[in-house]
Structures are given as C-alpha cells and as structure tokens.
Amino acid sequence: MVQLDENADKCTEKVLGMWWDTKEDMIRYRVSPRYKQGEVLQGKRRPTKREFLSMMMSIYDPLGLISFFVMYAKTMFQEIWRSGCQWDDPILEAEWIKWKRWIHHIPNIEELCIPRCYMPKQLSGHQVEMHTFVDASKSGFAAVCYLRIKFGPAIHCYLLGSKTKVAPLRLVSIPRLELMGATLGARLAYEVETSLTMHICKRIFWTDSRTVLSWLRSDQRKYKQFVAFRVSEILDTTKQEDWRWVPTSQNVADEATKWTRTPDFRSGSRWLNGPKFLWQESESWPTESVQKTDETDAELKVQFIGSKGANVRRWKAKGLTVKQVEDSTTQEDLLMAESTLWSDAQAEHYQDELALLRMGRHLTRKSSLYKLGPYLDGNGVLRLQERTKMESGKDRVVQPSSGTTAYPAYHCGATRKASACQPRDPDQRAPTEFLDPQVEANRCTPTSILSNM
Known part of the structure; x- marks a missing residue:
C-alpha cells in the first residue's frame, strides 16, 4: 500500500524494496493510486478483518523507519482479533473509529524524507x-x-x-x-x-x-x-x-x-x-x-527457610505473614534454619549415635560412624573431626545415607532430593556425594559421605 508511484518521479529507483530519490539521496514514501481510490482507504466502507491485515502487511518497512505509525495498526489488529471478528466480517464500530483515525494520516507519509546516508x-x-x-x-x-x-x-x-x-x-x-x-x-x-x-x-x-x-x-x-x-x-x-x-x-x-x-x-x-x-x-x-x-x-x-527451628517459632509467635517473613529474613536466620534441617535429617538415621554423643559417651563399634570420629557442634549438627579444615574453617557435616533427605536450598524455592541437587555457587552449600556410611567406613574413606557445609 505504501510505495512510490513509479510514474511520479523519474529520479526515483527501487533498491532492495525501498524507494530511493537519487537526486536528493533520500528515502521517500508514496501511496499507490489504486489504494487512494479504494473505498476502504477513503473511510467509506468498513474493512473486513482480511482486508485490514492485507493493507497493514502491504507496508514494506524493513528498517522500521515508520514503525511508530505501523505500530498503531498492529495494536488495532490485535484488538480485532480479541473481538472474535471472522476473516470476512466487517470490523466492529470501535475498531472502525480507530481505523479512520489511522488512515487519515496515511497521506502524510508522502511528506516523510529520510536521508539515505547517515555518515x-x-x-x-x-x-x-x-x-x-x-x-x-x-x-x-x-x-x-x-x-x-x-x-x-x-x-x-x-x-x-x-x-x-x-x-x-x-x-x-x-x-x-x-x-x-x-x-x-x-x-x-x-x-x-x-x-x-x-x-x-x-x-x-x-x-x-x-x-x-x-x-x-x-x-x-x-x-x-x-x-x-x-x-x-x-x-x-x-x-x-x-x-x-x-x-x-x-x-x-x-x-x-x-x-x-x-x-x-x-x-x-x-x-x-x-x-x-x-x-x-x-x-x-x-x-x-x-x-x-x-x-x-x-x-x-521464593526462598525456602525451613519448617522448624527457633527462628520459625519466633516468626509464628509474632504473627508475621509470609511477605513479612521474607522481608525480615537475615543471613543468621538462614544459617539457623540450615542447621535445623541438618540436625533433623541426621536425627532420622543416627538416633543412637546422637544420644551417645549428647551424653558424652563414645560410639559403639557396631555404629557405621564409629571409624569417622564424629562430634556435635554448637548447633547440634553431626560433624567430622578433621585435621584439615574446609576453607570456611568448619568441619564437614555427616550426610545420612538415604538419598531422600531434603537439605536447605537457597535460591531454589523448594526442597530438592539431596542426591539430585548440585551446588551452583560457593554460597549454596550442598552435599557432594551421598554414599552408604557402612560401605565407606569399611573402605576407610570417610570423606565421601560428608557435606562441604
């Protein structure tokens, strides 16, 4: 629809689909006479959905030089689509009013002159x-x-x-x-x-x-x-x-x-x-x-904090909402929730060992953790007494042999299977391997069942 009338100017050539005024070195636009004489473009008749799309797509503007004008037609066509109008049905009254406003400015495109050379x-x-x-x-x-x-x-x-x-x-x-x-x-x-x-x-x-x-x-x-x-x-x-x-x-x-x-x-x-x-x-x-x-x-x-622990009970006691909890969460709260989840997971599998260590007694030889030399830290988490510390200065956490225990997951939004999750950065401390403690104890390679918490 928007193109140059080939008989209007002998100095105009078509280059890559665009019309170029070689005399002034300008890109110009003209409206074809066959569209000017049409009843639809003159606003005398409502276009059908098919005619609307045909006229809109006939505007060739690969560089987007007049996209500020074409964009209005795109939004109108989306409104026509939402209205449920069929392809050969005239558009509704609301869209027709906008259509007449849009076609009113089409002749002004002929005034547009864009320099071809910008350097x-x-x-x-x-x-x-x-x-x-x-x-x-x-x-x-x-x-x-x-x-x-x-x-x-x-x-x-x-x-x-x-x-x-x-x-x-x-x-x-x-x-x-x-x-x-x-x-x-x-x-x-x-x-x-x-x-x-x-x-x-x-x-x-x-x-x-x-x-x-x-x-x-x-x-x-x-x-x-x-x-x-x-x-x-x-x-x-x-x-x-x-x-x-x-x-x-x-x-x-x-x-x-x-x-x-x-x-x-x-x-x-x-x-x-x-x-x-x-x-x-x-x-x-x-x-x-x-x-x-x-x-x-x-x-x-959504950050997963944990379902137990003193911090969660404190939030519940204050009657805080989920949004308020998210806003008031500190790094200390996250570390406390993480320790709570580790201790809960260990309590499901090492009840006897934890009971002996809390009483200050040594583990029995039948325990799968006997050769690992575990101890309880200040948060009640079972750790390994190592000669070489982690970079954080802490000993590693003993991970239960079952692969179904959920561990604290930052940035994950929910708990994941410990055996299927891998850490994405150093701040997301997750277990590296999850093998049976009994097998590892027999092999005398205790570090493979430990978390790098």
Missing part, C-alpha cells in the same frame, strides 16, 4: 556513538537506535532503525513488558552494530523504567526465570554501565508505544532526529539515581 565523508573519523531507546506500554514495546556523531563542537544524530512488537494476548505486567522492550533493544543494537562498517566508540541504552535498571544492576539468579533469563541475555551483549535512565517525556521510543499525540511526519521530527538532549553535550543529559521499587521484590524467587 557523510566529512564526518568520518570522528567520535561515533549509538544510542538505543526502549519503552513499553500495555499495548506493546519498542526499541529505536540513533547514531550520534560528534566532530568538534558540532553534533549530528541520525535514525538507524527500530523494532516494535505488540504485547502478548495474555496479561503481562508493565515492568515485565519494559524488560521485554529492553531485551528487544539489546538485540536490535547488536544487529545494527554488527551490520555497520564503522567503529562505535560508545553504546548507551535509555529506559524510563527504574525497575528494569534495578534488575540489570542486581544478581539475576535471585529473580524468577522470566526476569533472570532476559536480564542474562541483555548482559550478554551489553554492560550494566551502558544503561541509563531517561524521563518518559524525553524517551523517543514512547512515540511507538503510545499514541498520545498526532504523529509527526516532518523531516525535523523527534522520531527521525532523536531527542533534543542528544544534540547537546553529555553534561546536560538526564541523570537519575536508581531506586528500589516494589516490582523488584515481586519478581524475587
């Missing part, structure tokens, strides 16, 4: 930066890239490309959509940078979501999978210090996610040239400290 020869060799803006709304999310070239006191900015996506049909929170927009921006910046032949000296990513910035500057492993995987992907191609905050009013990606104003198709528009602060020195750029928000805590994994 003139006289600017080559100077400081080149790439700035990516990301934003999201309940309708979708978007990312747009700009090239900022500084040579002496002069600064020039050029639009490189953009990507837009509608929000999923199922309900997704705004912070998660903002994170999806940041992921889209990281992917777009990577693809654009690898396609360019020039050297980019600095990359900066702008978002108006403090929640996303908090996630990016935290340990992603403590968040739920949705957040953790996307934060990890973003940090694979970007750095934490590359991400900065920008007010919503200065976030140019906002034009693709919210239609709060009439779209601007002029050559001097903010969409084509970037926000005003990019044309200024970096000292005048927006700055804002990252603040912790409620959305950050809402995406934390």
Whole structure:
C-alpha cells in the first residue's frame, strides 16, 4: 500500500524494496493510486478483518523507519482479533473509529524524507556513538537506535532503525513488558552494530523504567526465570554501565508505544532526529539515581527457610505473614534454619549415635560412624573431626545415607532430593556425594559421605 508511484518521479529507483530519490539521496514514501481510490482507504466502507491485515502487511518497512505509525495498526489488529471478528466480517464500530483515525494520516507519509546516508565523508573519523531507546506500554514495546556523531563542537544524530512488537494476548505486567522492550533493544543494537562498517566508540541504552535498571544492576539468579533469563541475555551483549535512565517525556521510543499525540511526519521530527538532549553535550543529559521499587521484590524467587527451628517459632509467635517473613529474613536466620534441617535429617538415621554423643559417651563399634570420629557442634549438627579444615574453617557435616533427605536450598524455592541437587555457587552449600556410611567406613574413606557445609 505504501510505495512510490513509479510514474511520479523519474529520479526515483527501487533498491532492495525501498524507494530511493537519487537526486536528493533520500528515502521517500508514496501511496499507490489504486489504494487512494479504494473505498476502504477513503473511510467509506468498513474493512473486513482480511482486508485490514492485507493493507497493514502491504507496508514494506524493513528498517522500521515508520514503525511508530505501523505500530498503531498492529495494536488495532490485535484488538480485532480479541473481538472474535471472522476473516470476512466487517470490523466492529470501535475498531472502525480507530481505523479512520489511522488512515487519515496515511497521506502524510508522502511528506516523510529520510536521508539515505547517515555518515557523510566529512564526518568520518570522528567520535561515533549509538544510542538505543526502549519503552513499553500495555499495548506493546519498542526499541529505536540513533547514531550520534560528534566532530568538534558540532553534533549530528541520525535514525538507524527500530523494532516494535505488540504485547502478548495474555496479561503481562508493565515492568515485565519494559524488560521485554529492553531485551528487544539489546538485540536490535547488536544487529545494527554488527551490520555497520564503522567503529562505535560508545553504546548507551535509555529506559524510563527504574525497575528494569534495578534488575540489570542486581544478581539475576535471585529473580524468577522470566526476569533472570532476559536480564542474562541483555548482559550478554551489553554492560550494566551502558544503561541509563531517561524521563518518559524525553524517551523517543514512547512515540511507538503510545499514541498520545498526532504523529509527526516532518523531516525535523523527534522520531527521525532523536531527542533534543542528544544534540547537546553529555553534561546536560538526564541523570537519575536508581531506586528500589516494589516490582523488584515481586519478581524475587521464593526462598525456602525451613519448617522448624527457633527462628520459625519466633516468626509464628509474632504473627508475621509470609511477605513479612521474607522481608525480615537475615543471613543468621538462614544459617539457623540450615542447621535445623541438618540436625533433623541426621536425627532420622543416627538416633543412637546422637544420644551417645549428647551424653558424652563414645560410639559403639557396631555404629557405621564409629571409624569417622564424629562430634556435635554448637548447633547440634553431626560433624567430622578433621585435621584439615574446609576453607570456611568448619568441619564437614555427616550426610545420612538415604538419598531422600531434603537439605536447605537457597535460591531454589523448594526442597530438592539431596542426591539430585548440585551446588551452583560457593554460597549454596550442598552435599557432594551421598554414599552408604557402612560401605565407606569399611573402605576407610570417610570423606565421601560428608557435606562441604
């Protein structure tokens, strides 16, 4: 639908699906006469669902130069899909009103002129930066890239490309959509940078979501999978210090996610040239400290603390809720819960041994722990008396021979089978091997049944 009328200008050529004005070296758009004369595009007749999709997909914009305009049609089509309209049925009244508003601006596309060359020869060799803006709304999310070239006191900015996506049909929170927009921006910046032949000296990513910035500057492993995987992907191609905050009013990606104003198709528009602060020195750029928000805590994994112990009884006595318990949990509470679970697990298998040690007596020769020389620490946990200490300065914990005992699991959200869990970092102290104590005692290799707690 949006293309150049081939008979309109002899200086225009079609290159890779785009129309190029060779005289002025500009990318231009024109509306084909066969669409101008149609009743649907003139607003005289409601389009069917099939006609709506056909016209929307006829807009060829591989670089996303007019994605701020096409995005509105995408959100309209999603609303038509939700309404249950059939393919050959006219769209409903609410969608038709939005349709007429959208087609009213289609002739303005012809006013759009985009420079094909964004790196003139006289600017080559100077400081080149790439700035990516990301934003999201309940309708979708978007990312747009700009090239900022500084040579002496002069600064020039050029639009490189953009990507837009509608929000999923199922309900997704705004912070998660903002994170999806940041992921889209990281992917777009990577693809654009690898396609360019020039050297980019600095990359900066702008978002108006403090929640996303908090996630990016935290340990992603403590968040739920949705957040953790996307934060990890973003940090694979970007750095934490590359991400900065920008007010919503200065976030140019906002034009693709919210239609709060009439779209601007002029050559001097903010969409084509970037926000005003990019044309200024970096000292005048927006700055804002990252603040912790409620959305950050809402995406934390549920931590398993334990069902017994003095700390749990203390929380119950105070009448604390689960949320209050999570907020008031300290490292000391976690260590106490861990010791409680170890002692409970050992009590199920070594009742006689624990009774003798609590009375200060030696183990009998029939005990499977006789040759291991165990003792009880200050928390009542059965440990091995070793000549060589662990790096933490503690002796290792004796793990029961049964592989069904649950051990304290940080960041896991629930108990796991001890025989099937492996530690992911030094702070997650889990057993290394789980073999029968009797077999190991006969082999005189006591360390293989011990935990590196």
